[in-house]
Amino acid sequence: MSSFNIYMCGVGGQGIGMLAEVLSRACLDAGHKIMGCDTHGLAQRGGIVVSHLRIGVEARTPRVPDGNANLVIALERLEALRAADAMLANSGTVIYYDTIYQPIHVRMGKTSYPEADALEEKVKTRGGKVERVQLDGIEDPRMQNVALLGRLAATGVVEGVSAQIIEQALRDALPAKALGANLAVFEQAAEKIDQQ
Amino acid sequence: MAKLKDMLVKRESWSDLIMGNYAVARAMIDTGTRVITTFPGSPTPEIAAALDSVDRDKRDYYFEYSTNEKVALEVAAGASLNGHLSTVFFKSVGLNVASDSLIQLALMELIGGMVIILGDDPGANSSQNEQDNRWFARMSYIPMLEPANPQEAYDMYREAVRLSKERRIPIFLRMTTHVCHAREVVKFNGIETGAPDWTPGFDAANGPYVPIVSAVFPLKRKALAKLADFEELGNECKLNEALAPNGSKPVDGKRLGVISSALVAMSVLENLEETRASVDLLKLGITYPLPRKMIVEFLADRDEVLVLEELDSVLENEIKAAAWDAGVDCKILSRKDREDFMGELGPRRTMKILSDVWPSIFDAPAEIVPSKEISPRLPQMCPGCGHRSAFHAIRKALEDDTITVADIGCHSLGFMPPYNMGEVLFSMGHGLSTASGLSIGNDTRKVLTFIGDSTLIHAGLPGIVNAANHDHNITLVLMDNGTTAMTGHQPRFGSGEVGDKIPFVPLLEALGVKFIRETDTYKQATLTQHIRDANAHKGFAMVIARHPCMLKFTRKQRKDMPDLKMPNVRVDQEKCERIYECVAEFGCPSFQKNEDGSVTVSEELCIGDGSCLQTCPAQALWRPKPGGGK
Numbered sequence: 038m039s040s041f042n043i044y045m046c047g048v049g050g051q052g053i054g055m056l057a058e059v060l061s062r063a064c065l066d067a068g069h070k071i072m073g074c075d076t077h078g079l080a081q082r083g084g085i086v087v088s089h090l091r092i093g094v095e096a097r098t099p100r101v102p103d104g105n106a107n108l109v110i111a112l113e114r115l116e117a118l119r120a121a122d123a124m125l126a127n128s129g130t131v132i133y134y135d136t137i138y139q140p141i142h143v144r145m146g147k148t149s150y151p152e153a154d155a156l157e158e159k160v161k162t163r164g165g166k167v168e169r170v171q172l173d174g175i176e177d178p179r180m181q182n183v184a185l186l187g188r189l190a191a192t193g194v195v196e197g198v199s200a201q202i203i204e205q206a207l208r209d210a211l212p213a214k215a216l217g218a219n220l221a222v223f224e225q226a227a228e229k230i231d232q233q
Numbered sequence: 234m235a236k237l238k239d240m241l242v243k244r245e246s247w248s249d250l251i252m253g254n255y256a257v258a259r260a261m262i263d264t265g266t267r268v269i270t271t272f273p274g275s276p277t278p279e280i281a282a283a284l285d286s287v288d289r290d291k292r293d294y295y296f297e298y299s300t301n302e303k304v305a306l307e308v309a310a311g312a313s314l315n316g317h318l319s320t321v322f323f324k325s326v327g328l329n330v331a332s333d334s335l336i337q338l339a340l341m342e343l344i345g346g347m348v349i350i351l352g353d354d355p356g357a358n359s360s361q362n363e364q365d366n367r368w369f370a371r372m373s374y375i376p377m378l379e380p381a382n383p384q385e386a387y388d389m390y391r392e393a394v395r396l397s398k399e400r401r402i403p404i405f406l407r408m409t410t411h412v413c414h415a416r417e418v419v420k421f422n423g424i425e426t427g428a429p430d431w432t433p434g435f436d437a438a439n440g441p442y443v444p445i446v447s448a449v450f451p452l453k454r455k456a457l458a459k460l461a462d463f464e465e466l467g468n469e470c471k472l473n474e475a476l477a478p479n480g481s482k483p484v485d486g487k488r489l490g491v492i493s494s495a496l497v498a499m500s501v502l503e504n505l506e507e508t509r510a511s512v513d514l515l516k517l518g519i520t521y522p523l524p525r526k527m528i529v530e531f532l533a534d535r536d537e538v539l540v541l542e543e544l545d546s547v548l549e550n551e552i553k554a555a556a557w558d559a560g561v562d563c564k565i566l567s568r569k570d571r572e573d574f575m576g577e578l579g580p581r582r583t584m585k586i587l588s589d590v591w592p593s594i595f596d597a598p599a600e601i602v603p604s605k606e607i608s609p610r611l612p613q614m615c616p617g618c619g620h621r622s623a624f625h626a627i628r629k630a631l632e633d634d635t636i637t638v639a640d641i642g643c644h645s646l647g648f649m650p651p652y653n654m655g656e657v658l659f660s661m662g663h664g665l666s667t668a669s670g671l672s673i674g675n676d677t678r679k680v681l682t683f684i685g686d687s688t689l690i691h692a693g694l695p696g697i698v699n700a701a702n703h704d705h706n707i708t709l710v711l712m713d714n715g716t717t718a719m720t721g722h723q724p725r726f727g728s729g730e731v732g733d734k735i736p737f738v739p740l741l742e743a744l745g746v747k748f749i750r751e752t753d754t755y756k757q758a759t760l761t762q763h764i765r766d767a768n769a770h771k772g773f774a775m776v777i778a779r780h781p782c783m784l785k786f787t788r789k790q791r792k793d794m795p796d797l798k799m800p801n802v803r804v805d806q807e808k809c810e811r812i813y814e815c816v817a818e819f820g821c822p823s824f825q826k827n828e829d830g831s832v833t834v835s836e837e838l839c840i841g842d843g844s845c846l847q848t849c850p851a852q853a854l855w856r857p858k859p860g861g862g863k
């Protein structure tokens with residue numbers, strides 16, 4: 038047996054802290070032993086933000102080793118690609134929200150921004166699976182993290198972490214007045230999967 | 234969910250998912266640490282945030298952000314001299330600043346006890362170097378404990394307190410970035426102490442405390458004796474632990490072992506558990522002074538032992554010396570590849586080192602080379618950041634061969650494209666003095682440098698007195714955003730958040746600065762002119778480039794006025810001539826360049842500050858009035 042490793046990434050300001058907090062609590066509620074860590078420091082808006090979560094007694098260090106993420110959860114397309122390239126384990130899963138934050142190199146015309154296909158290709162070479170999430174009518178982009186949790190709940194890739202458990206963790210974490218809108222997004226993202 | 238600030242002062246025991254920094258904050262509270270000081274810096278700022286979040290009437294401790302690390306260390310040491318248990322914490326490089334007084338501490342009877350928490354940063358995740366502060370323990374005769382995870386950080390802080398009080402010595406708790414920021418479920422004790430006793434217990438008879446002439450050697454003799462005692466304790470102590478995860482069976486007729494410490498030891502343990510290799514592990518919790526007796530016994534029982542540590546060869550050198558003295562018959566192995574002396578050693582890297590040493594037992598992990606085709610994403614100044622306006626305006630006033638010197642803070646990011654300003658950087662507050670040196674005998678190239686407002690107070694003033702009174706021919710731009718932005722908006726002295734406001738202009742004038750101009754950085758044309766004038770001035774010139782940190786400002790605005798929505802900037806597509814000044818020169822991340830060549834503004838990123846409006850040569854940028862309309 039080895040640990041189940043989740044690597045979360047996005048761009049500063051996208052709400053990765055909340056995503057990691059809710060998912061960690063959900064894992065605990067499911068009875069898992071966990072260890073994780075968030076990146077801090079140079080995480081200004083516009084920089085890369087990362088959070089690691091490792092499940093299982095085998096995980097004695099907090100960071101997911103390169104090439105060992107069984108699950109990548111990304112809040113942005115370019116960061117999803119970067120994680121799929123260096124972090125994803127063979128036959129791992131990538132769940133990502135398909136939104137675009139151009140880095141300065143792209144804006145200055147020094148590099149190009151990837152197509153969604155590039156990500157699909159990359160994950161295929163690892164024998165993995167991609168879940169692309171993009172919901173119509175999300176009023177507040179800061180709820181995209183909740184959409185990813187919804188899709189995660191529906192895929193059931195994290196053992197024991199059911200939709201009910203994640204939903205309860207969300208209820209515990211969110212202020213009452215934000216709860217309704219977030220739960221709606223959560224459910225909308227979870228339902229989408231059935232139609233595919 | 235219960236709030237952290239309430240949990241931190243909860244009298245009963247509890248347990249929760251928590252990061253290492255918060256765990257030590259709780260340890261300070263439940264051991265009755267009375268005086269706690271710091272200067273902000275990653276990876277430790279969350280310790281301060283936790284302590285500072287507790288309501289004042291619920292605090293049994295005094296906490297302060299001091300002006301710099303040396304001041305912080307001295308305040309904590311003074312409290313301990315009075316009989317109050319104290320703690321100071323700061324980042325790795327902070328110890329360089331504090332070292333002048335640090336070096337005296339082990340000579341003194343610290344009757345209240347004192348713990349020094351270091352946030353070291355192997356991998357230089359958020360620091361200008363990855364210095365190995367284990368050397369400082371040796372130079373200052375101060376014992377060092379090293380936790381591997383949040384639970385150990387909590388437990389070891391408590392142990393450090395016990396030993397420090399018992400022996401009246403300072404003790405280092407060295408935490409590294411991913412011990413500070415690791416999260417796991419930690420079990421906490423209840424609060425054991427009653428109300429604080431603030432009776433000043435200072436007594437010179439506990440000294441001598443003045444280390445001059447005749448006192449130096451007796452003090453040093455005592456410090457050395459205390460160290461020797463501490464080593465004895467380490468030989469019996471559970472903080473140093475021999476583990477045999479797979480049973481101590483010989484492999485190919487050889488008994489093998491690894492000596493390691495802290496998070497690296499955990500990486501090794503993961504490797505051993507995964508491979509089931511019968512290699513034992515001596516995990517050191519006390520890394521100074523080393524428990525030499527215990528180590529020699531571990532070596533004597535084995536044929537080959539690998540010393541696997543992160544950064545410098547501190548353990549290796551001392552272990553080899555101890556083995557030589559004891560004449561043990563054990564082959565001591567160590568890292569060979571120079572690359573292995575750099576960066577953090579996670580499980581993949583320790584596995585590689587194990588495979589270098591014992592290739593028949595361990596397989597090197599397949600190398601992962603990140604694709605070069607994926608665009609990098611550099612950290613950037615936030616939308617609306619006043620520093621961006623400043624760089625954009627200053628650039629226009631510079632000659633091509635001007636030498637620009639950077640300093641520490643968010644504005645260090647000016648060295649990156651598109652601004653490319655700030656070509657050398659040592660440490661906090663170095664800029665103007667390094668620039669002064671660059672100006673000597675130099676009649677041909679202008680020298681311009683920067684300093685942040687927190688850094689001005691931290692380490693800038695001596696340099697200013699020097700530059701002003703020797704009249705060094707440089708321009709110093711004070712990047713005044715009213716806060717300590719880079720490390721998370723800790724209060725800045727003189728802003729009015731702690732104590733009184735300090736008006737910078739009269740202060741600087743009193744220090745001898747004769748040329749001072751100031752402006753809000755959003756007034757870019759004015760700033761450009763000020764810089765031109767300052768550069769034309771022969772001698773020391775200062776320009777204060779002021780704008781509040783907009784990340785801090787907008788956060789507060791969202792809290793105070795949740796319904797306020799500032800209209801975002803728009804691009805008038807008819808006027809846009811695709812010059813790309815906004816995208817490529819001004820470089821606010823809100824501007825997105827689309828595939829058809831058009832430029833649009835990201836609704837999510839733009840804060841509606843409008844600092845960009847003046848930068849468009851075609852005047853295609855506009856912002857609707859808050860009520861609507863142009």
Ligand SMILES: Cc1ncc(C[n+]2csc(CCOP(=O)(O)OP(=O)(O)O)c2C)c(N)n1
Pocket residue numbers: 272273274275302324326327330361641642643644661684685686687688689712714716717718719720
């Ligand atoms: C000796 C030392 N202590 C602490 C730090 C951590 N540190 C990095 S940036 C910074 C803040 C500087 O604030 P300021 O000068 O106001 O610049 P700003 O980030 O606000 O632009 C600090 C304290 C450091 N690099 N060196």
